[in-house]
Amino acid sequence: MEENKKKSPYKNKAEKDALFEKEFMHLITPLYNFAYRLTFNEDDANDLVQETYLKAYRFFDSYEKGTNAKAWLFRILKNSFINEYRKNVKQPGKVDYQEVESYYNSDDIDEPITQDLRVDSVKDLIGDEVANALNSLDVDFRTIIILCDLEEFTYEEIAKILDIPIGTVRSRLHRARNILKEKLREYARNMGYNG
Protein backbone atom coordinates (compact mmCIF):
# COMPACT_ATOMS: atom_id res chain seq x y z
CA MET A 1 0.00 0.00 0.00
CA GLU A 2 2.36 2.73 1.15
CA GLU A 3 5.76 3.21 -0.41
CA ASN A 4 8.19 2.41 2.32
CA LYS A 5 11.63 2.78 0.89
CA LYS A 6 13.42 3.64 4.09
CA LYS A 7 16.91 2.37 4.69
CA SER A 8 17.18 -0.87 6.62
CA PRO A 9 16.75 -0.08 10.30
CA TYR A 10 19.33 -2.67 11.32
CA LYS A 11 23.04 -2.16 11.82
CA ASN A 12 23.84 -5.43 10.15
CA LYS A 13 22.40 -8.78 9.26
CA ALA A 14 23.36 -10.34 12.58
CA GLU A 15 21.27 -7.74 14.39
CA LYS A 16 18.34 -8.25 12.05
CA ASP A 17 18.50 -12.04 12.46
CA ALA A 18 18.64 -11.76 16.22
CA LEU A 19 15.57 -9.47 16.24
CA PHE A 20 13.73 -11.77 13.88
CA GLU A 21 14.43 -14.81 16.01
CA LYS A 22 13.43 -13.00 19.17
CA GLU A 23 10.17 -11.85 17.64
CA PHE A 24 9.07 -15.04 15.90
CA MET A 25 10.91 -18.23 16.82
CA HIS A 26 9.06 -18.74 20.11
CA LEU A 27 5.85 -19.12 18.11
CA ILE A 28 7.00 -22.22 16.27
CA THR A 29 5.05 -24.71 18.41
CA PRO A 30 1.56 -23.34 17.67
CA LEU A 31 2.59 -22.79 14.03
CA TYR A 32 3.86 -26.33 13.65
CA ASN A 33 0.72 -27.73 15.25
CA PHE A 34 -1.47 -25.59 13.00
CA ALA A 35 0.46 -26.84 9.95
CA TYR A 36 0.16 -30.42 11.10
CA ARG A 37 -3.58 -30.13 11.70
CA LEU A 38 -4.02 -28.71 8.22
CA THR A 39 -1.95 -31.36 6.42
CA PHE A 40 -1.90 -34.39 8.77
CA ASN A 41 1.61 -35.03 7.53
CA GLU A 42 4.85 -34.28 9.36
CA ASP A 43 6.90 -33.60 6.26
CA ASP A 44 4.29 -31.23 4.86
CA ALA A 45 4.06 -29.51 8.23
CA ASN A 46 7.84 -29.09 8.27
CA ASP A 47 7.80 -27.59 4.77
CA LEU A 48 4.91 -25.25 5.54
CA VAL A 49 6.49 -23.93 8.72
CA GLN A 50 9.86 -23.45 7.07
CA GLU A 51 8.29 -21.63 4.16
CA THR A 52 6.34 -19.45 6.56
CA TYR A 53 9.48 -18.36 8.38
CA LEU A 54 11.36 -17.69 5.16
CA LYS A 55 8.50 -15.54 3.85
CA ALA A 56 8.25 -13.76 7.19
CA TYR A 57 11.96 -13.00 6.99
CA ARG A 58 11.57 -11.64 3.48
CA PHE A 59 8.77 -9.33 4.62
CA PHE A 60 10.27 -8.55 8.02
CA ASP A 61 10.84 -4.91 7.08
CA SER A 62 7.15 -4.44 6.38
CA TYR A 63 6.17 -6.05 9.66
CA GLU A 64 5.18 -3.36 12.13
CA LYS A 65 6.43 -3.90 15.63
CA GLY A 66 3.59 -4.25 18.06
CA THR A 67 1.21 -5.93 15.63
CA ASN A 68 0.30 -9.41 16.67
CA ALA A 69 3.27 -11.51 15.55
CA LYS A 70 1.39 -14.75 16.00
CA ALA A 71 -1.56 -13.66 13.86
CA TRP A 72 0.85 -12.36 11.23
CA LEU A 73 2.65 -15.72 11.00
CA PHE A 74 -0.58 -17.69 11.02
CA ARG A 75 -1.82 -15.62 8.10
CA ILE A 76 1.34 -16.32 6.11
CA LEU A 77 1.11 -20.02 6.87
CA LYS A 78 -2.55 -20.24 5.93
CA ASN A 79 -1.86 -18.46 2.61
CA SER A 80 1.03 -20.81 1.87
CA PHE A 81 -1.20 -23.74 2.62
CA ILE A 82 -3.89 -22.51 0.24
CA ASN A 83 -1.37 -21.75 -2.49
CA GLU A 84 0.31 -25.09 -2.32
CA TYR A 85 -2.19 -27.62 -1.16
CA ARG A 86 -5.51 -26.25 -2.22
CA LYS A 87 -4.71 -24.58 -5.53
CA ASN A 88 -7.66 -26.08 -7.28
CA VAL A 89 -9.99 -26.25 -4.37
CA LYS A 90 -11.09 -22.73 -3.57
CA GLN A 91 -10.18 -19.20 -4.47
CA PRO A 92 -8.47 -17.63 -1.49
CA GLY A 93 -9.97 -14.43 -0.20
CA LYS A 94 -13.20 -14.94 -2.06
CA VAL A 95 -16.10 -14.08 0.16
CA ASP A 96 -18.80 -16.64 0.36
CA TYR A 97 -21.74 -14.28 0.60
CA GLN A 98 -24.17 -17.10 0.41
CA GLU A 99 -22.65 -18.56 3.54
CA VAL A 100 -23.22 -15.34 5.47
CA GLU A 101 -26.64 -14.60 4.03
CA SER A 102 -28.08 -18.00 4.65
CA TYR A 103 -26.87 -17.66 8.20
CA TYR A 104 -28.35 -14.28 8.95
CA ASN A 105 -31.57 -14.78 7.07
CA SER A 106 -32.68 -18.09 8.43
CA ASP A 107 -33.84 -18.77 11.92
CA ASP A 108 -32.13 -22.03 12.47
CA ILE A 109 -29.40 -23.11 10.11
CA ASP A 110 -28.67 -26.75 10.63
CA GLU A 111 -29.16 -26.53 14.36
CA PRO A 112 -28.69 -30.10 15.51
CA ILE A 113 -30.66 -31.60 18.30
CA THR A 114 -27.98 -31.76 20.91
CA GLN A 115 -29.94 -31.91 24.11
CA ASP A 116 -28.67 -35.40 24.68
CA LEU A 117 -25.07 -34.25 24.52
CA ARG A 118 -24.41 -33.80 28.19
CA VAL A 119 -21.78 -31.72 29.89
CA ASP A 120 -20.56 -34.72 31.89
CA SER A 121 -20.07 -36.83 28.78
CA VAL A 122 -18.17 -34.01 27.07
CA LYS A 123 -15.89 -33.71 30.07
CA ASP A 124 -15.30 -37.47 30.11
CA LEU A 125 -13.99 -37.51 26.54
CA ILE A 126 -10.29 -38.23 26.26
CA GLY A 127 -7.89 -36.05 24.31
CA ASP A 128 -7.63 -38.43 21.36
CA GLU A 129 -11.38 -38.48 20.88
CA VAL A 130 -11.55 -34.71 20.93
CA ALA A 131 -8.65 -34.51 18.48
CA ASN A 132 -10.24 -37.08 16.18
CA ALA A 133 -13.53 -35.21 16.19
CA LEU A 134 -11.72 -31.98 15.33
CA ASN A 135 -9.63 -33.66 12.64
CA SER A 136 -12.71 -35.10 10.98
CA LEU A 137 -14.08 -31.63 10.19
CA ASP A 138 -13.68 -30.07 6.74
CA VAL A 139 -10.58 -27.93 6.60
CA ASP A 140 -12.44 -24.58 6.78
CA PHE A 141 -14.38 -25.65 9.84
CA ARG A 142 -11.32 -27.26 11.42
CA THR A 143 -9.30 -24.11 10.84
CA ILE A 144 -11.78 -21.77 12.46
CA ILE A 145 -12.09 -23.94 15.58
CA ILE A 146 -8.31 -24.14 15.87
CA LEU A 147 -7.95 -20.38 15.55
CA CYS A 148 -10.74 -19.52 17.96
CA ASP A 149 -10.82 -22.25 20.58
CA LEU A 150 -7.31 -23.65 20.54
CA GLU A 151 -5.25 -20.55 19.77
CA GLU A 152 -7.72 -18.04 21.20
CA PHE A 153 -7.42 -15.42 18.49
CA THR A 154 -10.04 -12.67 18.54
CA TYR A 155 -12.71 -12.57 15.82
CA GLU A 156 -10.91 -9.60 14.31
CA GLU A 157 -7.60 -11.46 14.17
CA ILE A 158 -9.30 -14.52 12.67
CA ALA A 159 -10.94 -12.32 10.04
CA LYS A 160 -7.50 -10.99 9.08
CA ILE A 161 -5.83 -14.39 9.09
CA LEU A 162 -8.50 -15.89 6.86
CA ASP A 163 -9.28 -12.79 4.75
CA ILE A 164 -12.98 -13.02 5.50
CA PRO A 165 -15.40 -10.57 7.13
CA ILE A 166 -16.21 -10.92 10.82
CA GLY A 167 -19.77 -11.95 9.90
CA THR A 168 -18.38 -14.95 8.09
CA VAL A 169 -16.10 -15.76 11.01
CA ARG A 170 -19.13 -15.91 13.27
CA SER A 171 -21.36 -17.90 10.96
CA ARG A 172 -18.60 -20.38 10.10
CA LEU A 173 -17.76 -20.81 13.79
CA HIS A 174 -21.39 -21.49 14.55
CA ARG A 175 -21.63 -24.15 11.84
CA ALA A 176 -18.30 -25.68 12.77
CA ARG A 177 -19.34 -25.97 16.39
CA ASN A 178 -22.62 -27.64 15.50
CA ILE A 179 -20.84 -30.26 13.42
CA LEU A 180 -18.18 -30.73 16.06
CA LYS A 181 -20.82 -31.32 18.72
CA GLU A 182 -22.44 -33.98 16.56
CA LYS A 183 -19.08 -35.75 16.28
CA LEU A 184 -18.47 -35.49 20.00
CA ARG A 185 -21.93 -36.87 20.61
CA GLU A 186 -21.03 -39.93 18.55
CA TYR A 187 -17.93 -40.53 20.65
CA ALA A 188 -19.89 -40.01 23.83
CA ARG A 189 -22.57 -42.40 22.63
CA ASN A 190 -19.96 -45.03 21.78
CA MET A 191 -18.66 -44.80 25.30
CA GLY A 192 -22.16 -45.59 26.48
CA TYR A 193 -22.87 -42.35 28.24
CA ASN A 194 -25.75 -41.25 26.10
CA GLY A 195 -27.87 -44.29 25.50
Add this chain to the structure above:
Amino acid sequence: MIKTITHLIHRLIGKKEHSYCCKNCINDLYLVLDGEAEQKQEEELLKHIEKCEPCFTRYQIEKSVKEVIKYKIQHKQVPPQLIHSIKEKINGII
Protein backbone atom coordinates in the same frame (compact mmCIF):
# COMPACT_ATOMS: atom_id res chain seq x y z
CA MET B 1 -44.26 -17.81 30.95
CA ILE B 2 -45.53 -18.69 27.49
CA LYS B 3 -42.14 -20.16 26.75
CA THR B 4 -42.27 -22.37 29.80
CA ILE B 5 -45.70 -23.64 28.79
CA THR B 6 -44.50 -24.28 25.24
CA HIS B 7 -41.56 -26.25 26.60
CA LEU B 8 -43.88 -28.34 28.73
CA ILE B 9 -46.27 -29.04 25.88
CA HIS B 10 -43.41 -29.96 23.56
CA ARG B 11 -42.05 -32.27 26.18
CA LEU B 12 -45.43 -33.91 26.70
CA ILE B 13 -46.09 -34.54 23.04
CA GLY B 14 -42.49 -35.59 22.52
CA LYS B 15 -41.71 -32.85 20.05
CA LYS B 16 -37.99 -32.20 19.56
CA GLU B 17 -37.20 -28.64 20.40
CA HIS B 18 -34.17 -26.46 20.03
CA SER B 19 -31.59 -26.45 22.73
CA TYR B 20 -31.98 -22.71 23.14
CA CYS B 21 -34.84 -20.28 23.30
CA CYS B 22 -33.94 -17.83 20.58
CA LYS B 23 -31.26 -17.17 18.05
CA ASN B 24 -30.12 -13.96 19.72
CA CYS B 25 -29.25 -15.93 22.84
CA ILE B 26 -27.03 -18.31 20.88
CA ASN B 27 -25.24 -15.44 19.21
CA ASP B 28 -24.70 -13.66 22.52
CA LEU B 29 -23.68 -16.91 24.15
CA TYR B 30 -20.85 -17.39 21.66
CA LEU B 31 -19.79 -13.77 22.02
CA VAL B 32 -19.57 -14.19 25.78
CA LEU B 33 -17.71 -17.51 25.65
CA ASP B 34 -15.29 -16.19 23.03
CA GLY B 35 -14.58 -13.07 25.06
CA GLU B 36 -16.10 -10.83 22.38
CA ALA B 37 -19.14 -9.53 24.23
CA GLU B 38 -19.50 -6.09 25.68
CA GLN B 39 -19.94 -5.99 29.42
CA LYS B 40 -23.63 -5.15 29.15
CA GLN B 41 -24.26 -8.03 26.74
CA GLU B 42 -22.49 -10.41 29.06
CA GLU B 43 -24.42 -9.29 32.11
CA GLU B 44 -27.71 -9.63 30.26
CA LEU B 45 -26.92 -13.11 29.01
CA LEU B 46 -25.82 -14.34 32.42
CA LYS B 47 -29.01 -12.93 33.91
CA HIS B 48 -31.05 -14.61 31.20
CA ILE B 49 -29.57 -18.07 31.59
CA GLU B 50 -30.33 -18.02 35.29
CA LYS B 51 -33.98 -18.19 34.34
CA CYS B 52 -33.92 -20.00 31.02
CA GLU B 53 -33.15 -23.69 31.31
CA PRO B 54 -32.46 -24.51 27.64
CA CYS B 55 -30.03 -21.61 27.33
CA PHE B 56 -28.36 -22.50 30.61
CA THR B 57 -27.78 -26.08 29.44
CA ARG B 58 -26.59 -24.90 26.07
CA TYR B 59 -24.19 -22.48 27.71
CA GLN B 60 -22.70 -25.23 29.86
CA ILE B 61 -22.29 -27.54 26.86
CA GLU B 62 -20.69 -24.93 24.63
CA LYS B 63 -18.38 -23.97 27.46
CA SER B 64 -17.30 -27.55 28.10
CA VAL B 65 -16.71 -28.20 24.38
CA LYS B 66 -14.53 -25.09 24.20
CA GLU B 67 -12.62 -26.26 27.26
CA VAL B 68 -11.92 -29.79 26.05
CA ILE B 69 -10.61 -28.36 22.77
CA LYS B 70 -8.34 -26.00 24.62
CA TYR B 71 -7.05 -28.32 27.32
CA LYS B 72 -7.37 -31.94 26.20
CA ILE B 73 -5.85 -31.95 22.75
CA GLN B 74 -2.21 -32.94 22.84
CA HIS B 75 0.30 -30.75 21.08
CA LYS B 76 2.95 -32.20 18.85
CA GLN B 77 6.52 -31.43 19.66
CA VAL B 78 8.40 -29.44 17.07
CA PRO B 79 11.25 -31.49 15.57
CA PRO B 80 14.50 -29.86 16.79
CA GLN B 81 16.04 -30.17 13.33
CA LEU B 82 13.23 -27.99 11.93
CA ILE B 83 14.20 -25.12 14.20
CA HIS B 84 17.83 -25.66 13.36
CA SER B 85 17.23 -25.74 9.62
CA ILE B 86 15.08 -22.57 9.68
CA LYS B 87 17.76 -20.64 11.57
CA GLU B 88 20.44 -21.93 9.23
CA LYS B 89 18.47 -20.95 6.13
CA ILE B 90 17.76 -17.49 7.47
CA ASN B 91 21.35 -16.87 8.47
CA GLY B 92 22.38 -17.95 4.97
CA ILE B 93 20.18 -15.36 3.24
CA ILE B 94 22.20 -12.36 2.16
